[in-house]
Amino acid sequence: MGRCVVLLSGGVDSSTTLAIANSEGLELNALTIDYGQRHRVEIECARAIAKRFAVKRHLVISLDMGGIGGSALTTADIDVPKDRIEGGGGPLTSDIPVTYVPARNTIFLSLALAWAEVLEADTIFIGANAVDYSGYPDCRPEFIHAFEVMANLATKVSVQGTLRFKVRTPLIAMSKVEIIQTGLALGLDYSMTWSCYDPTPTGEPCLRCDSCIIREKALREKARREG
Amino acid sequence: MGRCVVLLSGGVDSSTTLAIANSEGLELNALTIDYGQRHRVEIECARAIAKRFAVKRHLVISLDMGGIGGSALTTADIDVPKDRIEGGGGPLTSDIPVTYVPARNTIFLSLALAWAEVLEADTIFIGANAVDYSGYPDCRPEFIHAFEVMANLATKVSVQGTLRFKVRTPLIAMSKVEIIQTGLALGLDYSMTWSCYDPTPTGEPCLRCDSCIIREKALREKARREG
Numbered sequence: 001m002g003r004c005v006v007l008l009s010g011g012v013d014s015s016t017t018l019a020i021a022n023s024e025g026l027e028l029n030a031l032t033i034d035y036g037q038r039h040r041v042e043i044e045c046a047r048a049i050a051k052r053f054a055v056k057r058h059l060v061i062s063l064d065m066g067g068i069g070g071s072a073l074t075t076a077d078i079d080v081p082k083d084r085i086e087g088g089g090g091p092l093t094s095d096i097p098v099t100y101v102p103a104r105n106t107i108f109l110s111l112a113l114a115w116a117e118v119l120e121a122d123t124i125f126i127g128a129n130a131v132d133y134s135g136y137p138d139c140r141p142e143f144i145h146a147f148e149v150m151a152n153l154a155t156k157v158s159v160q161g162t163l164r165f166k167v168r169t170p171l172i173a174m175s176k177v178e179i180i181q182t183g184l185a186l187g188l189d190y191s192m193t194w195s196c197y198d199p200t201p202t203g204e205p206c207l208r209c210d211s212c213i214i215r216e217k218a219l220r221e222k223a224r225r226e227g
Numbered sequence: 228m229g230r231c232v233v234l235l236s237g238g239v240d241s242s243t244t245l246a247i248a249n250s251e252g253l254e255l256n257a258l259t260i261d262y263g264q265r266h267r268v269e270i271e272c273a274r275a276i277a278k279r280f281a282v283k284r285h286l287v288i289s290l291d292m293g294g295i296g297g298s299a300l301t302t303a304d305i306d307v308p309k310d311r312i313e314g315g316g317g318p319l320t321s322d323i324p325v326t327y328v329p330a331r332n333t334i335f336l337s338l339a340l341a342w343a344e345v346l347e348a349d350t351i352f353i354g355a356n357a358v359d360y361s362g363y364p365d366c367r368p369e370f371i372h373a374f375e376v377m378a379n380l381a382t383k384v385s386v387q388g389t390l391r392f393k394v395r396t397p398l399i400a401m402s403k404v405e406i407i408q409t410g411l412a413l414g415l416d417y418s419m420t421w422s423c424y425d426p427t428p429t430g431e432p433c434l435r436c437d438s439c440i441i442r443e444k445a446l447r448e449k450a451r452r453e454g
């Protein structure tokens with residue numbers, strides 16, 4: 001039985017990725033990073049989803065990224081943009097939004113690599129998606145490939161030849177609708193997931209940030225296709 | 228004036244690296260990671276050394292690596308090995324010791340990359356050394372090169388073409404004696420640095436772990452050469 005580490009934020013993409021890894025019969029080890037994000041409510045969603053898929057282990061690592069700054073998600077000084085989209089089927093924007101967190105996937109994959117080395121898990125899953133998030137440099141296949149090359153030079157197990165790491169991104173070329181269809185087919189209840197970057201003071205999704213807009217648009221589109 | 232981020236643990240190697248970056252007239256930004264290491268006393272040394280070199284910024288990031296396990300430095304379950312060396316000029320051991328922290332340099336460089344992106348600093352310094360620590364996979368030039376390639380695919384600034392990251396390892400081919408000679412020539416007072424992996428309950432160096440042994444051997448060797 002193969003063993004994997006799945007980066008699980010509690011959002012649509014990472015939860016779908018966990019469902020896919022589960023469908024392959026792999027031993028699931030879920031890793032969630034509490035990095036001081038505005039939407040820390042997603043961590044509770046991650047816990048519930050990890051339980052739903054009966055993961056073998058769920059590790060939540062605390063990492064204080066606030067001091068690094070540079071992102072609306074980790075600093076109160078930068079507002080989360082609202083109401084940025086008006087229909088259209090393409091990527092949200094060709095610019096990189098202020099919700100980009102510097103080097104986030106690099107950092108998260110590095111932490112997953114460390115845990116994978118200890119667990120002797122040869123596969124790391126990440127819900128990177130190059131379609132709806134085309135503006136994020138660390139969601140592109142060329143980045144993932146370069147990380148994988150680096151990872152196999154970085155660790156004791158890979159240098160000793162006992163383990164060769166693979167980074168898998170099953171969602172990378174899917175649209176958000178395809179992602180949701182895939183997850184539903186695998187038994188994922190999306191009401192358990194969290195997307196909003198900037199919850200209201202009472203803990204509700206704002207419905208106006210990029211992440212809310214992409215999520216709602218996909219749910220509408222899915223409903224429309226199903227007639 | 229160039230701007231750099233220097234990974235500064237407070238040990239001999241990273242402190243020497245900071246002294247080298249300082250000698251080049253770069254704007255210094257020091258990054259220290261509090262990762263739950265046994266020898267957290269080194270963080271206070273890092274603060275003092277950052278002050279000594281009048282760094283522009285010193286950021287200490289908390290990262291709880293205890294849950295990952297797999298290293299004597301981050302878990303109480305694994306003892307720090309003692310008294311492992313008996314003279315000899317080569318590397319301490321060809322095996323990778325239990326003080327190896329899984330993917331540590333990958334994680335630290337990723338955090339440095341995030342901060343470098345925010346600061347628009349194009350150079351990251353790390354005190355990796357392939358001579359005395361030949362057993363650590365993430366201290367080898369081929370790893371550093373692969374990280375650099377990955378970093379330039381990972382970030383907004385590199386993808387937009389405004390910044391190209393370099394990872395510099397000025398100590399990589401030096402012996403410990405050469406490192407100390409270099410630092411002394413640049414005004415570094417090594418009594419401000421910390422090496423011991425496993426301080427005594429009263430906060431003194433154990434003088435028996437690999438790191439203490441390498442440090443003391445280098446200091447003796449340096450004294451011998453100077454007659």
